[in-house]
Amino acid sequence: MRFLSETSSDGVREQLFTLGGIPGVLWTPDGGEAASRPLVFLGHGGGRHKKAPEVLTLAHRLVTECGFAAVCVDVPAHGDRPEVEEYDRLATENQARVEAGEELAPLIAAFQARVARQTVPEWRAVLDAVQRLDHVGAGPVGYWGVSLGCGLGVPFVAAERRVRAAVLGLGGASASADAAARITVPVQFLVQWEDERVPREQSLALFDALASEERTLHANPGRHGEVPPFELDGALGFFSRHLGRRCGRPLNLRRGSAVSPSGEPHSRVP
Amino acid sequence: MRFLSETSSDGVREQLFTLGGIPGVLWTPDGGEAASRPLVFLGHGGGRHKKAPEVLTLAHRLVTECGFAAVCVDVPAHGDRPEVEEYDRLATENQARVEAGEELAPLIAAFQARVARQTVPEWRAVLDAVQRLDHVGAGPVGYWGVSLGCGLGVPFVAAERRVRAAVLGLGGASASADAAARITVPVQFLVQWEDERVPREQSLALFDALASEERTLHANPGRHGEVPPFELDGALGFFSRHLGRRCGRPLNLRRGSAVSPSGEPHSRVP
Numbered sequence: 001m002r003f004l005s006e007t008s009s010d011g012v013r014e015q016l017f018t019l020g021g022i023p024g025v026l027w028t029p030d031g032g033e034a035a036s037r038p039l040v041f042l043g044h045g046g047g048r049h050k051k052a053p054e055v056l057t058l059a060h061r062l063v064t065e066c067g068f069a070a071v072c073v074d075v076p077a078h079g080d081r082p083e084v085e086e087y088d089r090l091a092t093e094n095q096a097r098v099e100a101g102e103e104l105a106p107l108i109a110a111f112q113a114r115v116a117r118q119t120v121p122e123w124r125a126v127l128d129a130v131q132r133l134d135h136v137g138a139g140p141v142g143y144w145g146v147s148l149g150c151g152l153g154v155p156f157v158a159a160e161r162r163v164r165a166a167v168l169g170l171g172g173a174s175a176s177a178d179a180a181a182r183i184t185v186p187v188q189f190l191v192q193w194e195d196e197r198v199p200r201e202q203s204l205a206l207f208d209a210l211a212s213e214e215r216t217l218h219a220n221p222g223r224h225g226e227v228p229p230f231e232l233d234g235a236l237g238f239f240s241r242h243l244g245r246r247c248g249r250p251l252n253l254r255r256g257s258a259v260s261p262s263g264e265p266h267s268r269v270p
Numbered sequence: 271m272r273f274l275s276e277t278s279s280d281g282v283r284e285q286l287f288t289l290g291g292i293p294g295v296l297w298t299p300d301g302g303e304a305a306s307r308p309l310v311f312l313g314h315g316g317g318r319h320k321k322a323p324e325v326l327t328l329a330h331r332l333v334t335e336c337g338f339a340a341v342c343v344d345v346p347a348h349g350d351r352p353e354v355e356e357y358d359r360l361a362t363e364n365q366a367r368v369e370a371g372e373e374l375a376p377l378i379a380a381f382q383a384r385v386a387r388q389t390v391p392e393w394r395a396v397l398d399a400v401q402r403l404d405h406v407g408a409g410p411v412g413y414w415g416v417s418l419g420c421g422l423g424v425p426f427v428a429a430e431r432r433v434r435a436a437v438l439g440l441g442g443a444s445a446s447a448d449a450a451a452r453i454t455v456p457v458q459f460l461v462q463w464e465d466e467r468v469p470r471e472q473s474l475a476l477f478d479a480l481a482s483e484e485r486t487l488h489a490n491p492g493r494h495g496e497v498p499p500f501e502l503d504g505a506l507g508f509f510s511r512h513l514g515r516r517c518g519r520p521l522n523l524r525r526g527s528a529v530s531p532s533g534e535p536h537s538r539v540p
Contacts, residue, residue: 208463214498215491216488216498216500217488217489218486218487220485220486221484228486230486230507230511233507234507237500237504237507
């Protein structure tokens with residue numbers, strides 16, 4: 001694992017790293033002592049990347065309100081990673097198939113399953129490396145990912161026993177049902193009621209496929225990209241219950257002197 | 271409004287009252303100053319009553335973690351109220367109809383709609399009276415009720431504009447869809463996935479019938495009576511967002527010397 005850069009602001013220490021060609025970012029409490037803390041692995045969405053605004057928002061809250069560590073890596077062909085010829089070819093092919101009248105959702109699901117064959121071992125390696133760091137340690141692990149983050153997350157959570165709780169959603173059963181049936185840890189599952197990319201019955205079928213005794217579905221009106229902001233509160237509450245550390249008002253904020261890549265100090269996420 | 275008795279314990283002041291034949295109970299912060307505070311109106315379930323354990327649990331958390339007032343009254347023919355001959359007759363008739371092969375859910379729904387014609391004006395009168403008290407005041411109002419509390423709650427929330435947010439659920443669209451279409455305030459809606467009293471599609475249809483722009487559905491596995499305890503956290507978070515006062519760690523507990531009807535001090539609800 002190679003660290004590339006580090007900034008601190010508003011109580012959050014952000015470290016960019018690379019692990020065997022996988023670009024990633026790790027967030028931990030600024031000034032946090034060397035001790036094991038819960039870690040949440042974040043899966044970003046399709047076309048997004050490891051430092052997309054919605055990822056930063058969630059990571060900052062996990063760090064400042066819960067004292068957790070959070071990590072996110074670029075999915076192949078996303079962020080700082082090169083294009084993948086096979087994925088480009090599949091995407092072009094799927095485009096043609098949709099234009100020819102095929103259903104979009106199963107094609108998306110199959111594509112995600114293909115990418116997951118690469119990301120599951122990558123993400124397990126990242127988990128290994130990050131949990132060996134003194135300021136993270138081998139604490140309880142959670143997973144958060146919706147949309148592409150669900151298509152990749154379901155097989156990851158099914159395979160990786162260290163993950164003990166997961167927030168998933170905006171995904172359907174088309175390609176994930178078998179893996180979902182191997183998930184037994186608590187799950188909070190998000191559905192957008194008018195999701196134009198995942199038919200409602202496919203979402204509910206994926207929820208039903210989970211083998212977890214404890215699973216809860218949160219459905220909200222609107223389209224795929226319109227998950228309401230208050231669901232972040234729900235996610236924090238969920239991880240608070242399952243990762244052994246209560247989330248509450250922001251802890252021990254220290255305003256650092258480091259400057260973010262945008263040239264301005266990060267504002268504390270309300 | 272006539273007050274019948276009062277006890278204080280663990281930071282909660284509990285007052286039993288009667289209003290024109292309606293027996294009720296009001297909970298407020300012990301030692302709370304005379305100032306308007308948010309009020310949550312609780313609708314109890316079928317066969318339950320105003321001081322049922324699940325009502326007390328929720329009321330205590332609303333008071334100690336949010337500084338809210340909470341009120342609950344006995345539904346006709348429940349708790350301290352006499353039987354109602356018409357309801358007995360309807361219940362007996364429904365029993366026979368179910369045994370003859372009719373669907374249970376529409377009969378329950380129609381029965382609840384009949385009772386609601388009595389409870390809507392009763393509950394509005396209780397709201398009037400309680401909000402005239404110095405230690406409650408005319409603050410924001412929320413509603414919480416599932417099962418019977420939903421069958422009665424939907425018409426109440428539709429009619430009573432002072433209610434600005436509601437937790438509802440474990441109910442279906444059979445008799446409530448028209449009233450639900452007049453609800454425009456934020457709603458958190460609970461569904462039990464294997465509900466044996468409300469078919470799943472009826473639950474989802476009631477959720478869909480709500481006219482609220484902001485509505486969120488929480489579904490959990492299990493039967494009608496098996497709502498998981500963590501949904502209380504969800505309810506508090508919801509009211510925290512909508513009633514203008516943030517819920518957090520318990521506030522200003524004062525251990526009173528009063529003794530509960532059971533002969534022992536109330537233990538603080540965790």
